[in-house]
Amino acid sequence: MTMNRKLVLPIDRGSPLPIYYQLKEALKQQIESGALKPHERVPSERELEEAYHISRMTARRALEELEAEGYIYRAQGKGSFVAEPKIRQGLLWLTSFTEDMRERGMRAGARVLRAEVVSDERVARKLGIGSGEEFVMLQRLRLADGEPMALETSYLRRRFCPGLEGHDFTDRSLYSTLQEEYGLRLGRAEQAVEAKVADGFEAELLGVKPGAPMLSMERITYLDDGQTPIEYVRSIYRGDRYKLYVELKRR
Amino acid sequence: MTMNRKLVLPIDRGSPLPIYYQLKEALKQQIESGALKPHERVPSERELEEAYHISRMTARRALEELEAEGYIYRAQGKGSFVAEPKIRQGLLWLTSFTEDMRERGMRAGARVLRAEVVSDERVARKLGIGSGEEFVMLQRLRLADGEPMALETSYLRRRFCPGLEGHDFTDRSLYSTLQEEYGLRLGRAEQAVEAKVADGFEAELLGVKPGAPMLSMERITYLDDGQTPIEYVRSIYRGDRYKLYVELKRR
DNA sequence: ACGTCCAAGTGGTGTATACCACTTGTCGGT
DNA sequence: ACCGACAAGTGGTATACACCACTTGGACGT
Structure with a gap:
């Protein structure tokens, strides 16, 4: 797919929130809303770099955290892809x-x-x-x-x-x-x-x-x-x- | 403490293992062996940078992963410190x-x-x-x-x-x-x-x-x-x- | 003696760059 | 028709630098 509908995610450089965090949450929202479907390719580090005029390390950090939280999986030489919806964690979080x-x-x-x-x-x-x-x-x-x-x-x-x-x-x-x-x-x-x-x-x-x-x-x-x-x-x-x-x- | 007993950790730049990984495992070993005790300060990012002639980002990555695995905790402006064993043992990992x-x-x-x-x-x-x-x-x-x-x-x-x-x-x-x-x-x-x-x-x-x-x-x-x-x-x-x-x- | 301010040190974020390992598709030669 | 080499694109590691937010302790003034 090169059609590349751009997913105009709202990144605010003036915000007190870090850029990588805004990007991560925006992508997370795309995944949870179903706009990005399981096993679909997610923008590469270099694509994000160019699209938002951020450095690759910043884009990378957003993707790394998404991977750690189980939203995407990544493979060297191939790309990053949306993971299947995971089971919500009952353990690990302190909840009422x-x-x-x-x-x-x-x-x-x-x-x-x-x-x-x-x-x-x-x-x-x-x-x-x-x-x-x-x-x-x-x-x-x-x-x-x-x-x-x-x-x-x-x-x-x-x-x-x-x-x-x-x-x-x-x-x-x-x-x-x-x-x-x-x-x-x-x-x-x-x-x-x-x-x-x-x-x-x-x-x-x-x-x-x-x-x-x-x-x-x-x-x-x-x-x-x-x-x-x-x-x-x-x-x-x-x-x-x-x-x-x-x-x-x-x- | 400026006495700084140097903890000569073995970092091999020729190894196929990444530097940050070698550093992480070396520090992990120091903690598990008891050479570094709970709540004791661990070398700062800049100290590691200088001691091993690596970049700060590399040192940082080792410390970040140690934090994620429950070995240390970090506080802005203060430093990085060894966590109590029960914290580490309370994190669940995929193990045999x-x-x-x-x-x-x-x-x-x-x-x-x-x-x-x-x-x-x-x-x-x-x-x-x-x-x-x-x-x-x-x-x-x-x-x-x-x-x-x-x-x-x-x-x-x-x-x-x-x-x-x-x-x-x-x-x-x-x-x-x-x-x-x-x-x-x-x-x-x-x-x-x-x-x-x-x-x-x-x-x-x-x-x-x-x-x-x-x-x-x-x-x-x-x-x-x-x-x-x-x-x-x-x-x-x-x-x-x-x-x-x-x-x-x-x- | 007491408080204020500031410098130094720490982790946190962000940029720019380079090279590596790996995958995939394509082009070219056989 | 086949296959090999190669280029392009991906994520992985590493460097060097800059600035920020926060903590701490000491110098300084009162």
Whole structure:
């Protein structure tokens, strides 16, 4: 194809956003919208260089990042091509239950079981903080499309979010409340995933039989400074409704 | 610190390996050996430039890749620093069982249960290829420190590795055999993780009770062109011995 | 003694250039 | 008709340079 419909992508040299980033996002949008189809050729480094009057290294950087994010694949001597739509990554990203369900095409909901101030030595130890500290403990039955999906128990350090226990989290995202009401921005988390079987309490709440397979997750969340622990969560998901999807790369 | 013990890393300009790669691997080795400790400063881009008479962009590329692999973290205006091991170990990579167990500090082993040529329509459909294609099916009981850990069933496209079924994979890594004997380099994989309970067959082999919790994984592996499927694997891990540790980042 | 400012050092972005390895199609000779 | 050589185009590596944003610590003034 030499017809080369030019794809007039909006690159703004005055923007505070880097050029390679603007170019990357523009191409990404072209791919996600379907304007560029899987296995279709994407402009080469030198074509981009000429089209936007940028240096090849800048064009290259945009393409490199698109490759790293799985949007395109590249082959020496051949060119760069649109990759097949990948499975959305459930692992790797720190998201709330609400965001997770939306990505899976389901509607998130909750039934608040407990919301109170507690002290808990075990939790304090997990977070590596003094055992005297108080937590806001929030236990919710999480629903997806109205059906039970998971039992989620969060412990938040009260000194960072006093009064949190007074909010109603039936229809409200915990993470957006932390951000908007308390100015707390989350940065990263350490999560452990393991298989369990449902005990009587969990089975009753989640509508499965005792002994049914469950995915159990334990998470420690840190603020965006990367080192201040803010939350400990233990979640148990129905094994028949919940899978994790991961894209793995070779090191 | 200006004392600057020089860390004479071996960089060979005549080598077919790229300079940035040699530098990256050398620094990686320094970190893994403990010569560079967590949160310790690693040489800056300009220091590396001068020390090895390479350009800054080359030094930069080595550091960028180390950051992407979780070995270091970088901060504008401050420098580059060694990351804590748990960060690195929490990043998921496409690895073999052998490599995974080594990271966990255990010794990997295997008992080969089946190694034969088969056709399987369901597997072909998973890989998105023609249903007539033959596979080399390899089923192994995987051991960690001599104890059963997982049951692993791999299907490899026979046209890419004819005769693979003749090898003995008791002590041999499947992935290194693919690389060394057939020149097949793996690039990426899509993996699904879910909770299951052990059936009678699995329980017997793995030494757990029927109904015990298990982590089940399904993986499709692609060659390093990013689009040619080469392998379908189904693994089932003992829930009492195997957990996933993941480092989550905020998007 | 205290604060302000600034220079030096760091990583981040961008340009311009060169050569290499690999793929593909074409032109030309046999 | 075949095949080899070659040119053109692609991504991969490397150099050298310039300027920016940000952090830190020390010099300087008050």
